[in-house]
Every structure is written in structure tokens, then in C-alpha cells.
Amino acid sequence: xxxxxxxxxxxxxxxxxxxxxxxxxxxxxxxxxxxxxxxxxxxxxxxxxxxxxxxxxxxxxxxxxxxxxxxxxxxxxxxxxxxxxxxxxxxxxxxxxxxxxxxxxxxxxxxxxxxxxxxxxxxxxxxxxxxxxxxxxxxxxxxxxxxxxxxxxxxxxxxxxxxxxxxxxxxxxxxxxxxxxxxxxxxxxxxxxxxxxxxxxxxxxxxxxxxxxxxxxxxxxxxxxxxxxxxxxxxxxxxxxxxxxxxxxxxxxxxxxxxxxxxxxxxxxxxxxxxxxxxxxxxxxxxxxxxxxxxxxxxxxxxxxxxxxxxxxxxxxxxxxxxxxxxxxxxxxxxxxxxxxxxxxxxxxxxxxxxxxxxxxxxxxxxxxxxxxxxxxxxxxxxxxxxxxxxxxxxxxxxxxxxxxxxxxxxxxxxxxxxxxxxxxxxxxxxxxxxxxxxxxxxxxxxxxxxxxxxxxxxxxxxxxxxxxxxxxxxxxxxxxxxxxxxxxxxxxxxxxxxxxxxxxxxxxxxxxxxxxxxxxxxxxxxxxxxxxxxxxxxxxxxxx
Amino acid sequence: xxxxxxxxxxxxxxxxxxxxxxxxxxxxxxxxxxxxxxxxxxxxxxxxxxxxxxxxxxxxxxxxxxxxxxxxxxxxxxxxxxxxxxxxxxxxxxxxxxxxxxxxxxxxxxxxxxxxxxxxxxxxxxxxxxxxxxxxxxxxxxxxxxxxxxxxxxxxxxxxxxxxx
Numbered sequence: 277x278x279x280x281x282x283x284x285x286x287x288x289x290x291x292x293x294x295x296x297x298x299x300x301x302x303x304x305x306x307x308x309x310x311x312x313x314x315x316x317x318x319x320x321x322x323x324x325x326x327x328x329x330x331x332x333x334x335x336x337x338x339x340x341x342x343x344x345x346x347x348x349x350x351x352x353x354x355x356x357x358x359x360x361x362x363x364x365x366x367x368x369x370x371x372x373x374x375x376x377x378x379x380x381x382x383x384x385x386x387x388x389x390x391x392x393x394x395x396x397x398x399x400x401x402x403x404x405x406x407x408x409x410x411x412x413x414x415x416x417x418x419x420x421x422x423x424x425x426x427x428x429x430x431x432x433x434x435x436x437x438x439x440x441x442x443x444x445x446x447x448x449x450x451x452x453x454x455x456x457x458x459x460x461x462x463x464x465x466x467x468x469x470x471x472x473x474x475x476x477x478x479x480x481x482x483x484x485x486x487x488x489x490x491x492x493x494x495x496x497x498x499x500x501x502x503x504x505x506x507x508x509x510x511x512x513x514x515x516x517x518x519x520x521x522x523x524x525x526x527x528x529x530x531x532x533x534x535x536x537x538x539x540x541x542x543x544x545x546x547x548x549x550x551x552x553x554x555x556x557x558x559x560x561x562x563x564x565x566x567x568x569x570x571x572x573x574x575x576x577x578x579x580x581x582x583x584x585x586x587x588x589x590x591x592x593x594x595x596x597x598x599x600x601x602x603x604x605x606x607x608x609x610x611x612x613x614x615x616x617x618x619x620x621x622x623x624x625x626x627x628x629x630x631x632x633x634x635x636x637x638x639x640x641x642x643x644x645x646x647x648x649x650x651x652x653x654x655x656x657x658x659x660x661x662x663x664x665x666x667x668x669x670x671x672x673x674x675x676x677x678x679x680x681x682x683x684x685x686x687x688x689x690x691x692x693x694x695x696x697x698x699x700x701x702x703x704x705x706x707x708x709x710x711x712x713x714x715x716x717x718x719x720x721x722x723x724x725x726x727x728x729x730x731x732x733x734x735x736x737x738x739x740x741x742x743x744x745x746x747x748x749x750x751x752x753x754x755x756x757x758x759x760x761x762x763x764x765x766x767x768x769x770x771x772x773x774x775x776x777x778x779x780x781x782x783x784x785x786x787x788x789x790x791x792x793x794x795x796x797x798x799x800x801x802x803x804x805x806x807x808x809x810x811x812x813x814x815x816x817x818x819x820x821x
Numbered sequence: 822x823x824x825x826x827x828x829x830x831x832x833x834x835x836x837x838x839x840x841x842x843x844x845x846x847x848x849x850x851x852x853x854x855x856x857x858x859x860x861x862x863x864x865x866x867x868x869x870x871x872x873x874x875x876x877x878x879x880x881x882x883x884x885x886x887x888x889x890x891x892x893x894x895x896x897x898x899x900x901x902x903x904x905x906x907x908x909x910x911x912x913x914x915x916x917x918x919x920x921x922x923x924x925x926x927x928x929x930x931x932x933x934x935x936x937x938x939x940x941x942x943x944x945x946x947x948x949x950x951x952x953x954x955x956x957x958x959x960x961x962x963x964x965x966x967x968x969x970x971x972x973x974x975x976x977x978x979x980x981x982x983x984x985x986x
Binding site for chain 1: 886889892894902910946955969
């Protein structure tokens with residue numbers, strides 16, 4: 277595929293051919309129905325009997341079956357043409373956009389793809405100081421567009437060849453062949469189920485053209501958005517659709533709640549009789565309202581004033597669910613392209629409604645990482661992972677293993693996915709847990725050994741092991757932080773009865789980070805030593821003193 | 822649940838409710854948000870008043886953030902902190918120590934004490950015991966000729982007092 281071929285391709289021709297083919301298939305389908313009604317059914321209703329009649333009936337039914345199979349088989353051709361047209365159109369649009377941008381920025385693109393520019397800095401046609409980098413990026417976009425078209429070309433060729441072979445050999449009239457083809461087409465529409473190995477998901481995603489990927493995002497955002505192994509940009513796009521849809525759904529449910537029931541049903545023995553409907557109504561109303569408020573806050577961070585007040589630092593919605601207590605996984609900056617990636621697992625009471633508070637902490641970590649080496653081009657992505665059902669109270673919920681056990685597999689898979697979708701040089705990845713979130717991190721490290729470089733346990737009550745080395749990572753990469761006013765956790769962890777030895781205990785063997793005088797809730801406030809020490813670890817500056 | 826877990830958790834639950842009483846400050850009157858912001862800006866202005874040359878100063882972060890509830894670390898409690906940062910660029914690499922030393926002395930002269938944060942290789946952290954504002958010098962050892970200084974208020978109620986529930 278070359279630039280001129282793709283730029284000048286008349287894709288409308290393929291679309292028109294696909295539509296014409298569709299019309300033929302529809303007509304053939306009608307003929308097959310007519311054959312059934314007008315011939316086969318009438319013959320069956322006739323009083324014709326005997327050997328000749330049986331032979332004729334069988335033959336006529338076989339013809340009807342072959343007509344229906346042929347119509348199905350041919351429908352695959354029109355679908356293949358429609359998808360090819362989509363793929364070519366997307367590739368052509370990407371190429372034209374890149375060529376337009378090149379022209380606007382004063383670059384010349386030769387027919388073979390070479391990019392040249394006026395290198396004289398004083399010339400009016402000089403593209404600027406970053407000409408070489410810009411040219412490389414333009415070249416990358418042009419190559420990607422050509423590859424996209426070549427991929428679509430190769431795919432349509434394979435599919436049409438297969439269908440043509442079926443037609444020429446007559447196997448396309450065979451029920452088993454048509455069923456196989458139908459399954460192959462259905463598989464193209466299927467999203468891998470939740471929990472699939474991220475590498476398998478990534479391979480599936482990469483096998484799709486960009487147009488097909490877009491179709492999956494738009495048609496199945498609920499399944500694409502939360503699927504580990506899908507790149508961050510696509511997950512974000514899908515989840516923004518999910519966010520908008522759920523907002524409408526929750527608002528509709530709130531509107532349908534109806535009027536507030538009476539608080540009391542009457543009086544008995546001088547006491548009011550509580551109305552259970554009143555309590556249930558308020559619980560549902562509060563849940564819906566809380567989620568709508570959370571959605572507004574997340575939207576604000578993604579696109580509104582919340583993004584603006586953070587100097588436009590982008591945020592990506594990598595996971596989203598409103599069921600139960602609700603979940604949200606939000607990354608400040610793109611983890612697929614960042615040099616450093618940290619995942620924060622919050623603890624007790626975290627849920628969709630509180631996710632924005634954890635996003636604030638992620639924002640602070642990005643800033644803290646930046647401050648370790650101001651002016652550096654290296655980037656940091658910080659992820660608030662409200663991706664599990666956290667305990668909602670200290671007792672009894674936060675004193676049990678169950679919430680951590682239920683979370684560890686998902687957290688481990690998410691960490692693997694960060695590696696799978698990351699582009700270029702592998703990032704420096706840190707896994708951090710706060711309070712009960714550190715229990716989740718500890719269990720995950722102990723049982724799944726996710727691919728992380730550093731672990732940070734903040735305000736931890738214990739992590740399910742008695743020694744840092746039992747977390748399946750070099751103990752010098754296990755860091756603990758506890759502020760002098762975090763007295764509640766200190767006492768709880770000191771008993772050693774909840775989740776094993778206190779990680780602050782010298783015998784635990786972790787590195788102690790400066791955490792100043794913070795209490796349990798403010799490790800990430802700007803101006804604290806704790807958030808600075810997190811920045812140092814996240815950027816890999818915490819271990820080489 | 823194992824019995825000792827239940828005991829420990831009960832201890833934890835009891836302690837949780839004592840925390841606000843121990844710190845005793847979340848519902849106390851504070852300076853207002855505007856006053857806190859002005860104070861951080863004043864500190865930052867004073868800190869960079871007589872730096873060695875060459876240096877280019879630019880505004881950094883100007884937005885504060887939210888404080889959290891004691892018993893729900895991801896839920897806002899209504900208080901905020903205010904922040905003012907300045908980014909200092911163009912500092913000759915071989916003279917960074919001189920700039921850091923000048924800033925340190927200046928910040929300490931404003932009533933701040935250096936915290937015991939030697940473990941932090943790239944920053945120095947300060948606290949003003951009189952009003953619990955903090956200060957910092959970040960980017961020490963930076964290869965890009967840049968330092969960042971910042972001042973942060975303690976958690977304050979936006980209007981100075983806790984709003985009625």
C-alpha cells in the first residue's frame with residue numbers, strides 16, 4: 277500500500293458494492309422463502325404418494341435448504357465488504373489528516389513517504405525548533421495509516437477468498453461449512469469475557485483494525501471499558517460512554533422513586549410505628565443521589581474545572597461500575613505511555629462516591645513525582661484503583677480478610693495489564709495501599725506476585741505476612757509510611773492480631789519512609805513529607821541514597 | 822472471625838472514635854481560606870526576595886485541595902488547604918547548593934524549622950510551629966537547573982468556622 281493509492285482510493289465504490297450485494301442477498305432470501313411456501317409446502321399438502329413422490333419431496337426440500345444456506349453464506353460477503361469499507365475509510369482519514377497536518381506545519385511529504393523541510397532557521401518556511409521530532413511523529417502517523425489499510429486489505433482478501441472457494445467448490449451449500457462461517461463471524465463480534473488473561477485480550481485487540489476497535493468501543497462499552505488488556509485510551513473512551521449512560525439511568529431511577537412514604541404507619545401503645553418503606557425509600561434515594569454526585573465529580577475531573585485547576589493534566593477512566601457500592605479506576609496521565617506508574621488502593625469506606633477523593637491523591641502523587649526532578653521530561657501516571665468492594669466500616673468489615681481476598685485476583689490482573697498495554701521502555705511500577713488497601717496489596721503480592729518494582733504500605737494495619745520478603749519482592753523495595761498522629765492504626769497494627777506483624781516493626785524488614793506528623797487521612801496533602809517520599813519512590817529516587 | 826480479631830477490631834473501633842478528640846482540631850475555628858492563601862503567597866514572595874542571580878521565577882501551583890474525614894480517609898470533611906508554589910529556573914548546576922542554602926536560611930528566618938527529613942534526597946521540608954504552615958524546597962540535585970519552593974497551609978474551614986450540619 278502506498279500513499280497515493282490510499283489517498284485516492286474510491287471507498288464509496290466498496291460501500292456501494294456491499295449495498296448492492298446486500299440487495300442481492302435479500303432477494304435470494306425472499307426467493308428461498310417463496311420456494312418453501314409456493315413449492316415445498318404445497319407439495320407437502322398434495323395427496324401425492326409413492327416412491328417417486330418421496331424422492332421428489334426430498335429433492336425439493338434439499339433445494340430449499342441449499343437456497344437458505346446460500347443466502348446466509350452470501351450475506352457474509354456483504355458484511356465483509358461493509359467492514360472492509362469501514363477499515364479503508366478510517367485508514368484513509370488518518371492518512372489525509374497526517375498529510376494535512378504536514379502541509380500546515382510546512383513539511384513536504386514525497387510519494388514514497390520521505391518527509392523534508394526547509395532547514396534554514398531564518399526562513400519563513402522553517403517548521404520550528406522541533407522539526408525533526410515533528411517529522412518523525414508525522415512519519416509514524418503516515419506509516420500507521422498505511423499499515424492500517426494494508427491490514428484491512430489483507431483481511432478482506434482472505435475473507436473473500438475463503439467465501440469464493442466455498443462458492444466455487446459448492447461447500448458453501450453445506451450446513452456444516454455455513455455453521456462454521458457463522459461462528460467465525462460471531463466470534464468477530466465477541467468481546468473476551470471479564471477475567472481473560474490481559475495478554476490474550478491485547479492479542480485480540482491488536483488483531484482488530486482501528487475501525488473494528490472503534491466499533492467495539494461504541495457497541496460494547498460496558499465490556500470494553502473494564503477489560504484488562506485493552507489500552508488505556510480505548511478503556512477511557514468506552515467508560516466515558518458508560519458514565520454518560522449510567523448518569524441517565526440513575527437519574528431516571530431517582531425520578532421514578534416516587535413521593536416519600538409516610539414515616540410512621542400509626543401509633544401503638546403511645547409509640548409511633550415505623551414505616552419500613554420510608555427507610556427503604558431513603559436508603560435508595562441516598563444511594564442514587566450519592567452516585568449521581570460522584571459521577572458529576574468524576575466528569576468534572578475528566579473534562580471540566582477539575583481538569584483545568586490541575587493545569588490540564590489529563591485523567592483516564594479505566595474502570596467504572598455503579599452496581600453495589602460502585603467502582604471507579606481513574607488514572608491521572610496515561611499509564612500506557614508514562615515512565616512511572618503508581619497504583620493506589622484505598623481502604624475502608626472507599627466506593628464510587630468517594631473515588632474523587634482518591635483521584636485527588638493521585639493528582640498529588642503526580643505533582644510530587646514531578647517535584648523530585650522539576651523540568652524532567654519523564655512522566656508519571658497515578659491511578660486511583662477503587663476497583664474492589666472495600667469494607668464500609670471498621671468493625672466488623674475491616675477486620676476480616678474477605679474483602680482483600682475478593683480483591684486480590686482483580687488487582688493482580690490489573691497490574692499485569694499495565695505491563696501488557698504499556699508502550700516502549702517498561703515503566704517503573706509501584707503498588708501502594710492505604711489502610712485496608714494495604715491489606716489488599718499485601719495479599720495480592722503474597723499470593724499472585726504481580727510485576728511491580730516497588731510496594732508502598734501507608735498507614736497499614738498489617739498485610740498478611742510477618743516479613744517483607746514474604747511479599748515476593750526484594751524487601752529493599754518494600755516501603756512503609758506511618759505519620760506520628762496515625763495513632764489508631766498504630767495501636768491496631770501493634771496488636772499483631774489483625775493481619776500479622778506490624779509492617780513498621782523493625783523485624784518486618786521494610787524501608788521506613790519519612791511521614792512527618794500526618795494523621796490517618798492526610799498522607800497525600802501537599803506540603804507533607806509523606807507525599808514527597810511517595811514521589812521519590814514512584815520515580816525510582818527512593819532507593820539509591 | 823477469629824476471637825482475637827474481634828478483640829483487636831473492637832480496640833480499633835474504640836480508638837477510631839477517640840481520634841477526633843485526641844487531635845481536637847477539626848471543628849475548631851481556623852483562619853479563612855482567603856487568609857490561608859494570602860499567607861502562603863506572602864511566604865513564597867518573601868522566600869524568593871533576594872535570590873542570587875541568574876534565576877528566573879515563575880508561578881507554579883496556585884490551587885489548593887481538600888482535607889478528609891478522620892474516619893473516612895477518602896471523604897472530604899469540608900476543610901481545604903491552600904498552596905503557593907514558585908518554580909525557579911536557569912540556576913547554574915554548579916551553584917545549586919548556594920541557591921538552596923540561601924532559600925533555606927530565608928525560610929528559617931520566617932519562623933520555619935527544618936524537619937527531620939534527611940531521608941528525602943531531593944527535597945527539604947519545613948514546618949512553622951506557630952501556625953502549622955509548611956514549606957519546602959524541591960528538585961535538589963535536579964539536572965534541569967530548576968528548583969521548586971512551596972508553602973502550604975494547614976486544613977482550614979473556607980469561612981473560618983465549621984458550617985452548621
